[in-house]
Amino acid sequence: MAIRAEHEIHSRRKGRNVGVGLMLGGFVVLVMVLTFVKITQTDFTRAPGTANPPAAVEGNN
């Protein structure tokens, strides 16, 4: 008797695995882009913990 290699359950599991893989890949890309934006936006010339320049604070209102 021939064995069916692809049962519906196999395709369901494959769909699940591909889905999780894509989500993990997307998460990695998101963290990478986020890190890039954070680094390029941060003013590294200022000492850590010091206040924002006055202009940025006034932007509150």
Next chain:
Amino acid sequence: MTDVSQTPALENEAELGDYFALLKPRVMQLVVFTALVGMLAAPQSVHPVIGFASILFVAIGAGASGALNMWWDADIDAVMRRTAKRPIPAGKVQPGEALALGVALSGLSVMMLGLSANLLAAGMLLFTIFFYAVVYSMWLKRATPQNIVIGGAAGAFPPVIGWIIATGSFSVEAWLMFALIFMWTPPHFWALALFMRSDYDDANVPMLTVTHGRPATRRHIMAYTVLLAVLAVGTGFTAIGGYIYLGVSVVLNLLFLIGAWRIWQRDEVAAEADNYLVERKFFRLSLFYLFLHFGAILIEATLRTWGMGGW
């Protein structure tokens, strides 16, 4: 024979979509929308990537609390017609899996929001998840007919989180958006409870309709709608309001008040005669009510960036 189709456990194996359903996608839509409006209505602008990532993490946090809620409420869900097909009562996802997914996504979302936005926003998200999963689901829902009122706060936090993502602080406007959802939730759910009564009865959930009777529920809907109308229209005169918001709000609140009045004036005989038509209409209107109010806030915020809108 080794035909796997004869094994019920395998036949019932979950698809990816079943795990996604644990996150309550419809609630997530509302959370994404209101958090986005909260973020865009704030006076500070957010970098698009940071804004996108932050709202995504808020949505994941909301989904996590949904999974925790489904894990805890699986016994209730199995009894109610509206929820019997959810992944756990349907046997597709094991309760332990839902708990693990909920806890893991909670931790991930809070941590990532802290990194992408700020610690205050992350703290608020953590508090929101705690409030929905523990205070509402585990504690209030089965204990008091005011479950909807206090539990509604959990759904009202997203615009506040959105605001904090942009500003890093609280403000009156953020809490007004919170109050809008908070006051909207009871009439919305009590209208649902009026025409889905048997569901909550069967599940022994102490809804107001069950504990205090239906005439009392109708009175409560009227009272909350009056308070909501004052609050919603009043918000129009604050920094997040403007002519467009005010116009939208006045029309919607008039319609909402008329609906609540009609619910209040009816008795059960009249309601059963037309299969709760007025209550169903009021429930449908409530969905548009919230969407259009936040839509109007978003329009005002967008116009402000072009030097228009607001007062």
